[in-house]
Amino acid sequence: MLAVSDLKIHYRTLAGSVKALDGVSFSVRDGEIMGLAGESGCGKSTLGKALIRLEERMMYVGGQVTLDGATLPIADDRAMNPYRFRHVSIVPQYAMSALNPTRRIGRMINELLEARGIKGATLRPELERRLAVLGLTPDVLGMYPIELSGGMKQRVVMVLSTLLDPSLLIADEVTSALDVASQKKVAGALVEFRDRGYVKSMIVVTHDLAILAQIADSILIMYAGKLAEKAPTRTIIEAPAHPYTRLLLGSLPEVGIRFEDRRLPGIKGRPPSLLDPPQGCRFRDRCPLAFGKCVEEPPFIDIAPGHQVACWKADAHAQG
Amino acid sequence: MLKVENVSKVFRSGAFGGKKAKVIHDIDFEVKPGEVVSLIGESGSGKTTVGRMILRLTSVSEGRITFDGEDISKLKGSALKSYYRRVQGVFQDPFSSFNPIFKVGRVFRTIRREFLSDLDVAAWETRLSGALNAVGLEVSALDKYPHQMSGGQLQRLLIARALVLDIRVLVADEIISMLDASTRIDVLNLLGDLKSKGLSIIFVTHDLALGNYISDRIIILQKGVIVEMGATDRVFGDPQHPYTRSLLDAVPHLHTRWSDAELKDLGLVTDTARFGGHLIEHRENHLVRVYS
Numbered sequence: 321m322l323a324v325s326d327l328k329i330h331y332r333t334l335a336g337s338v339k340a341l342d343g344v345s346f347s348v349r350d351g352e353i354m355g356l357a358g359e360s361g362c363g364k365s366t367l368g369k370a371l372i373r374l375e376e377r378m379m380y381v382g383g384q385v386t387l388d389g390a391t392l393p394i395a396d397d398r399a400m401n402p403y404r405f406r407h408v409s410i411v412p413q414y415a416m417s418a419l420n421p422t423r424r425i426g427r428m429i430n431e432l433l434e435a436r437g438i439k440g441a442t443l444r445p446e447l448e449r450r451l452a453v454l455g456l457t458p459d460v461l462g463m464y465p466i467e468l469s470g471g472m473k474q475r476v477v478m479v480l481s482t483l484l485d486p487s488l489l490i491a492d493e494v495t496s497a498l499d500v501a502s503q504k505k506v507a508g509a510l511v512e513f514r515d516r517g518y519v520k521s522m523i524v525v526t527h528d529l530a531i532l533a534q535i536a537d538s539i540l541i542m543y544a545g546k547l548a549e550k551a552p553t554r555t556i557i558e559a560p561a562h563p564y565t566r567l568l569l570g571s572l573p574e575v576g577i578r579f580e581d582r583r584l585p586g587i588k589g590r591p592p593s594l595l596d597p598p599q600g601c602r603f604r605d606r607c608p609l610a611f612g613k614c615v616e617e618p619p620f621i622d623i624a625p626g627h628q629v630a631c632w633k634a635d636a637h638a639q640g
Numbered sequence: 641m642l643k644v645e646n647v648s649k650v651f652r653s654g655a656f657g658g659k660k661a662k663v664i665h666d667i668d669f670e671v672k673p674g675e676v677v678s679l680i681g682e683s684g685s686g687k688t689t690v691g692r693m694i695l696r697l698t699s700v701s702e703g704r705i706t707f708d709g710e711d712i713s714k715l716k717g718s719a720l721k722s723y724y725r726r727v728q729g730v731f732q733d734p735f736s737s738f739n740p741i742f743k744v745g746r747v748f749r750t751i752r753r754e755f756l757s758d759l760d761v762a763a764w765e766t767r768l769s770g771a772l773n774a775v776g777l778e779v780s781a782l783d784k785y786p787h788q789m790s791g792g793q794l795q796r797l798l799i800a801r802a803l804v805l806d807i808r809v810l811v812a813d814e815i816i817s818m819l820d821a822s823t824r825i826d827v828l829n830l831l832g833d834l835k836s837k838g839l840s841i842i843f844v845t846h847d848l849a850l851g852n853y854i855s856d857r858i859i860i861l862q863k864g865v866i867v868e869m870g871a872t873d874r875v876f877g878d879p880q881h882p883y884t885r886s887l888l889d890a891v892p893h894l895h896t897r898w899s900d901a902e903l904k905d906l907g908l909v910t911d912t913a914r915f916g917g918h919l920i921e922h923r924e925n926h927l928v929r930v931y932s
Contacts, residue, residue, distance in 0.1 A: 500682070574894060580832075
């Protein structure tokens with residue numbers, strides 16, 4: 321079980337600090353696959369990264385993260401080390417480039433495990449079993465990364481990242497660079513790993529809502545460094561309450577929708593600069609429902625069990 | 641107008657170019673004025689190579705590509721320049737299409753110097769603002785540096801750059817794959833508007849939903865071979881080739897969830913690539929490859 325409360329992460333830049341993550345609170349249950357979605361710059365990747373390793377430019381400003389009852393020392397790079405890989409693990413965005421090109425895959429995995437004080441040979445049978453679960457033969461361990469396709473590399477990295485049965489796995493845009501067939505395999509692999517208990521819970525960061533609609537139990541929508549809406553997947557897709565979620569869903573071309581028949585609207589305008597974000601609701605400049613009260617910041621509150629929204633008009637929506 | 645006639649492409653590989661790999665096999669299609677044709681396939685299907693051959697960035701090994709009846713591989717000098725006045729391309733990564741140390745307006749000055757030096761200043765400025773207007777940008781955008789603009793804005797600038805030339809064919813190679821959902825739809829709608837003004841677009845993508853939204857005709861490529869082609873509603877509404885079906889099955893939909901078995905079936909998209917066979921007319925405006 322992961323609980324994040326009022327987490328604030330800023331980026332240091334020459335122009336000042338960019339408030340990429342400005343007070344977010346949520347939790348992920350054991351066994352839950354939570355999708356984390358939003359447009360570029362909304363803070364979704366920052367959130368994913370903050371839970372495992374702060375990059376140099378990232379600055380911890382406040383908030384708390386607890387995993388299975390223990391506080392994660394995310395602000396302390398060295399204190400985080402015992403947690404990484406064993407308790408929290410990540411499949412990075414470009415998993416293809418995460419593999420050492422000069423090592424055979426098996427040897428690379430051994431070296432990585434030995435660096436953590438684990439003998440590679442003891443985990444070898446389990447490693448091969450898990451590769452097989454994802455449709456990969458043990459032969460890949462004798463290969464160099466260049467010999468595998470993008471989707472295969474992605475799956476190898478998934479097996480490696482979860483080899484020590486971490487409690488939380490962060491999958492950062494793992495399907496984005498793949499074409500539909502490999503995308504589906506990787507998506508299926510994520511669910512398979514959760515079902516087999518290799519990882520307890522998962523945060524799947526992506527801008528692709530259609531893939532989340534397939535695999536996520538719940539979806540968290542972010543906008544400009546804040547949480548906009550969180551609900552079970554079906555609710556987000558079929559009955560979203562935040563105007564941003566609705567517009568985002570409305571701008572997705574599904575197979576069957578044609579430009580001639582129905583022109584999808586898109587969302588006018590651009591997200592605000594996070595160097596100096598506006599007061600109140602950050603979506604209000606682009607929001608078709610904005611009214612006087614939106615200059616005050618809407619709280620992220622429950623409008624139904626398991627359904628939280630930060631919008632003054634959310635209640636009205638929920639009632640139809 | 642633009643015809644790709646029985647084109648094949650052989651790449652040389654190996655240390656001394658001794659090995660040959662045929663990556664495009666006998667591709668044949670035509671693009672009519674005001675038509676959007678999507679080339680759809682996975683990585684390695686050759687869709688980008690076809691686009692590059694049309695732009696003459698890659699040579700043709702067999703067959704020919706003609707524009708208004710003229711073989712484009714024979715164009716030289718001013719004839720080639722006039723080809724580029726009518727056929728232009730926009731590519732996947734807008735950030736790498738601009739030089740980061742110059743303001744974005746520089747690409748337009750280059751275009752003017754190379755192609756439109758005979759225009760006087762007033763005529764040039766009318767044309768420039770017309771092109772920027774068509775993509776929904778202000779002239780002031782030209783004074784920005786690439787890092788000050790979003791991917792969608794840069795991509796629209798690149799489309800404007802092509803429009804300045806009065807082009808008739810635009811090769812759009814994965815131009816929205818890197819953009820967000822909301823900016824994606826803006827660029828797609830822009831392409832739709834340009835199409836209704838008579839521009840032909842060759843839309844290269846691996847995303848079937850995007851290809852479906854915008855195109856009149858679909859060409860499905862598998863390992864350099866056309867396996868199915870025809871009107872969009874025919875190919876997507878009534879897919880005949882197993883490869884097209886497996887691609888369509890792998891597209892995630894918002895409102896229907898894959899069953900557990902479907903999701904975890906790793907063998908779902910099996911390697912059905914087969915060479916040989918020939919395209920037959922399944923119905924009017926719908927060709928399918930059969931193997932006998």
